[in-house]
Amino acid sequence: xxxxxxxxxxxxxxxxxxxxxxxxxxxxxxxxxxxxxxxxxxxxxxxxxxxxxxxxxxxxxxxxxxxxxxxxxxxxxxxxxxxxxxxxxxxxxxxxxxxxxxxxxxxxxxxxxxxxxxxxxxxxxxxxxxxxxxxxxxxxxxxxxxxxxxxxxxxxxxxxxxxxxxxxxxxxxxxxxxxxxxxxxxxxxxxxxxxxxxxxxxxxxxxxxxxxxxxxxxxxxxxxxxxxxxxxxxxxxxxxxxxxxxxxxxxxxxxxxxxxxxxxxxxxxxxxxxxxxxxxxxxxxxxxxxxxxxxxxxxxxxxxxxxxxxxxxxxxxxxxxxxxxxxxxxxxxxxxxxxxxxxxxxxxxxxxxxxxxxxxxxxxxxxxxxxxxxxxxxxxxxxxxxxxxxxxxxxxxxxxxxxxxxxxxxxxxxxxxxxxxxxxxxxxxxxxxxxxxxxxxxxxxxxxxxxxxxxxxxxxxxxxxxxxxxxxxxxxxxxxxxxxxxxxxxxxxxxxxxxxxxxxxxxxxxxxxxxxxxxxxxxxxxxxxxxxxxxx
Amino acid sequence: xxxxxxxxxxxxxxxxxxxxxxxxxxxxxxxxxxxxxxxxxxxxxxxxxx
Numbered sequence: 001x002x003x004x005x006x007x008x009x010x011x012x013x014x015x016x017x018x019x020x021x022x023x024x025x026x027x028x029x030x031x032x033x034x035x036x037x038x039x040x041x042x043x044x045x046x047x048x049x050x051x052x053x054x055x056x057x058x059x060x061x062x063x064x065x066x067x068x069x070x071x072x073x074x075x076x077x078x079x080x081x082x083x084x085x086x087x088x089x090x091x092x093x094x095x096x097x098x099x100x101x102x103x104x105x106x107x108x109x110x111x112x113x114x115x116x117x118x119x120x121x122x123x124x125x126x127x128x129x130x131x132x133x134x135x136x137x138x139x140x141x142x143x144x145x146x147x148x149x150x151x152x153x154x155x156x157x158x159x160x161x162x163x164x165x166x167x168x169x170x171x172x173x174x175x176x177x178x179x180x181x182x183x184x185x186x187x188x189x190x191x192x193x194x195x196x197x198x199x200x201x202x203x204x205x206x207x208x209x210x211x212x213x214x215x216x217x218x219x220x221x222x223x224x225x226x227x228x229x230x231x232x233x234x235x236x237x238x239x240x241x242x243x244x245x246x247x248x249x250x251x252x253x254x255x256x257x258x259x260x261x262x263x264x265x266x267x268x269x270x271x272x273x274x275x276x277x278x279x280x281x282x283x284x285x286x287x288x289x290x291x292x293x294x295x296x297x298x299x300x301x302x303x304x305x306x307x308x309x310x311x312x313x314x315x316x317x318x319x320x321x322x323x324x325x326x327x328x329x330x331x332x333x334x335x336x337x338x339x340x341x342x343x344x345x346x347x348x349x350x351x352x353x354x355x356x357x358x359x360x361x362x363x364x365x366x367x368x369x370x371x372x373x374x375x376x377x378x379x380x381x382x383x384x385x386x387x388x389x390x391x392x393x394x395x396x397x398x399x400x401x402x403x404x405x406x407x408x409x410x411x412x413x414x415x416x417x418x419x420x421x422x423x424x425x426x427x428x429x430x431x432x433x434x435x436x437x438x439x440x441x442x443x444x445x446x447x448x449x450x451x452x453x454x455x456x457x458x459x460x461x462x463x464x465x466x467x468x469x470x471x472x473x474x475x476x477x478x479x480x481x482x483x484x485x486x487x488x489x490x491x492x493x494x495x496x497x498x499x500x501x502x503x504x505x506x507x508x509x510x511x512x513x514x515x516x517x518x519x520x521x522x523x524x525x526x527x528x529x530x531x532x533x534x535x536x
Numbered sequence: 537x538x539x540x541x542x543x544x545x546x547x548x549x550x551x552x553x554x555x556x557x558x559x560x561x562x563x564x565x566x567x568x569x570x571x572x573x574x575x576x577x578x579x580x581x582x583x584x585x586x
Contacts, residue, residue, distance in 0.1 A: 036576075052575045054568030060561045084543040091546065191576065198565050205558035212551065225540055237539035288557065295554045302547065 008320055008335075012162035012346030018355030019161075025203065025359040029196050029366060030184055036191045053275045057198060058285035059292070062272050064197030066262070067204065067296035068368025069153040069361050074431070075297050076341035079304025083228045083236025085244045086301045088251060089258045094294030096259030101286030106264040107273040109450045111282045116274060117375075118267055118442065119383035125449040126457045128387050133464055134445065135383030138267060141438030142376045143410065145431055149372070150174050150418035152338065153365040159342025160358055174418050177365060182411040185370040186404040190275060193370045200363035207360030208299050210353060211345065215306040218348055219314065227309040253500035256507055257432045261439045263293055265446060267379065268371045300341075307344035316347060369414075377406035433473035433499050440506045441467025444514040452518075459518030466513040470506040473499035 053061070078086040100107060115121045119138060123131035154174045163169035184192050216224070228236045235243035239251055263269050263286065276282045310317040311324055324340060326332035349357055381403045386394045394402070444463035448455035471477055475493070478484040483502075484493040497505075 052572050054564075054571060056561050056564035057568035057572065059557070060565040063561075084539070087543050087546065090550075094550075191572075194572070195569065198569060201565065202558075202562050205554070205561065209551070209555055209558065225544065229540070234539075237543065291550065291553045291557050294550050298547065298550055299554075 008323055008343070012160060012343075012354070013349065013351055014161045014346060014354050014358070015351045017351055018358060021352070021355030022359050022362060025199075025362065026180060028199060030180060032184065032192055032195050032199070034184070034187060036187075036195060052277050053194060053272070053281075054277060055281045055284045055288070057194065058272055058276050058281060059288045060201035061194050061197035062269065062285065062289045063292040063296065064200040064204065064363070064367035065268050065272065065371040066293065066368075067364050068149065069156055069365035070149045070368065070431075071296055072300040072303075072361060072364060073152045073156055073338055073341065075300030076304035076307065077338055079301035080308050080337050080340050081304075082245055082301075083232040083305055083308070084225075084301075085232075085235060085237055085239040085241070085246060086304075087298060088239040088246070089254050090294045090297035090301065092251075092254050093258040093262055093297055094290045096255070097263040097286055097293040098290035100260075100264045101283050101288075101290060104279065104283050106446055106450060107270060107282055107286065108279050110270060110446075111273055111276060111279050117379050117382055118270060118446070119379060121449070122445060122460065123383075123387070126445075126455075126460045130445070130457055130460045130464070131383050132387050133461060134442070135379050135387075137441060137464055137468060138438045139376050139380050139384065141434055141436070142267065142372065142379075143413065144437070145434040146369075146372045146376075146414060147417040147434075148430065149365075149369060150178060150414045153177070154418065155336075155338055156342045156361055156365075157358070159339045160346045160354070160361070162346060171419060174415060177362070178369075178411050178415055181366050181369040182373065182407055185373050186407045189400075189403075190271075190374060193367075193374055194275070196370065197367050200360075200367040203356070203363045204360045204367075207357045207363075208295070211349065211357050212299055212302065214348060214353065215303065219306055219309050223313070224306060224309050227313040228305055231308065231312055249498065249504065250500045253432070253503050256443075256503065257435070257439075258297070261435070261443065263289070265439050265442050266435070267438075268368075268375045271371070271375055303341055303344070307340040310344045310348070311340060317344070373407045373410050374403075376410060377403045380406050430474070432503065433470060436470030436473065436503050436506060437468055439467070440470050440503070440510045441465070443467075443507060444510040447511075448514045448518070454518055454522065455514060456518040456521055456523045458521035459514040459516075462513035462517040463510045467506060467510040469509055470503055472497075473502035473506075478502075 075086075078089070099105070110118070110121055113121055113124055115124060117135075119131045119135040122134045151170075151174065154170050154177065157163070157173050157177075158170050163173070184196065233243070235241045235245070238244060239246045240248055273282045273285070276285060311320045320343065322332075323335045324337060326334050345357060346354065381394075381399050385402060386399065441464035444467065445455075445460045448459060448463070472481065472483060475484065478495065478497075479493060483496050485496070486492075487494050
């Protein structure tokens with residue numbers, strides 16, 4: 001990074017008062033984790049909060065979990081590059097969640113089955129082997145998926161507080177935040193996750209509204225839309241326009257990822273449904289959460305758009321324009337556009353407000369990390385290690401201890417990935433592809449298992465394996481197998497199939513595998529883990 | 537289709553709904569926490585509403 005860019009990054013209004021606000025919030029989270037530790041007496045309490053979560057607490061924790069700082073960052077990046085056209089993802093997410101809430105599709109039968117994890121359902125419906133395979137794939141895809149969270153989140157903190165983007169600041173922030181989350185999650189499990197999520201919901205909700213109001217007031221409502229039109233043209237509004245960078249296959253892929261999967265198949269969202277006090281509460285939770293599932297994308301997109309307007313068409317951001325958009329042929333490398341949002345907020349917000357927003361964003365960071373740590377670690381304990389021990393089993397105390405150890409191991413992995421990963425992927429697309437390794441198979445197994453009596457164990461195993469084909473959407477894998485070819489003239493990789501197209505094909509393959517293998521190899525022992533009727 | 541108008545309308549409506557949700561979630565979520573903590577302190581007592 002050039003000295004000029006580094007100097008621009010350090011211009012922020014973040015003050016000592018803001019630092020104190022952030023410190024108080026962090027201390028509060030740690031105190032909650034220590035305080036509720038005594039209630040985590042068994043696995044149902046530790047990973048399911050005794051299934052006693054009321055509707056509004058469920059709504060709060062859903063927003064806390066699903067709106068992570070990484071969501072804010074990658075969504076702002078999408079808004080910065082795609083303009084209002086990116087809003088279609090928010091719209092799809094909201095409509096899908098509303099439909100899931102109204103119908104209870106997938107989530108209501110899962111809650112009725114009284115399972116703690118999705119792979120546990122696989123065993124109830126199919127067999128232990130399906131559970132172990134599903135647990136392994138879920139943990140692999142999920143852990144890979146959260147690899148970028150820590151680094152991207154820390155980039156925000158560094159950007160908004162004006163710390164140096166290079167040198168000691170970024171790793172120090174990463175280690176500090178990570179230690180805090182790992183400790184309170186390992187101590188209190190789901191109970192501390194739920195309580196901290198509530199605090200995070202309050203700070204996050206009002207923080208989002210305050211910052212949005214200030215951005216509109218500072219830049220001007222009409223000016224935001226006019227500048228987007230001037231910079232991005234019609235493609236900045238129409239998601240199916242050719243130059244928008246989205247298109248029909250992308251929109252369709254978003255129906256799967258941001259829509260169906262985001263609320264009804266993704267394990268951290270489903271774990272909230274499984275912790276609710278009743279099936280009725282699950283449906284209410286989803287109906288109300290359709291607002292937050294829209295907002296979690298829409299507000300960060302809007303902030304990204306505001307950052308674009310600030311940098312390209314406002315006097316205060318004039319010094320940034322040539323850093324983010326260097327003239328062609330100048331040989332100057334553009335500053336990573338992930339920094340656009342934190343720099344914009346750092347210059348927009350006054351002291352105290354900037355402290356509250358930073359605390360809100362750290363809240364978003366921690367609420368996602370804690371849920372992910374708990375979710376993947378409990379899946380490894382409950383659905384891989386415990387079933388593999390067979391009749392010897394695992395005591396409740398041993399399970400809690402093992403889950404805590406895995407949480408610390410995941411923390412170490414995330415830190416390693418954050419410190420050494422040097423990829424240049426579009427973050428949202430990276431996450432969609434890595435997540436798809438798990439959810440493409442899970443869609444087929446859950447829908448088939450719940451709604452089709454003919455779904456068999458062989459069909460479920462085949463669907464889970466077929467879903468792993470989503471890995472071919474990742475850039476390095478595509479290059480290795482020839483799905484991307486190097487063009488020496490333009491000096492860039494040319495895709496034969498986009499990540500979205502690979503994802504859609506992979507979903508189709510998983511669904512087809514479920515149907516074909518269930519017909520070819522139906523279950524013979526009907527008395528064993530049984531049919532949809534048992535759950536419906 | 538007028539995309540600009542559509543996204544403007546969506547932004548205004550969703551911000552309004554979200555503000556209402558934030559207020560309701562803060563108030564009623566606190567009541568839910570009280571009930572959850574009561575249950576965790578005395579898990580054998582029935583604290584269900586439904």
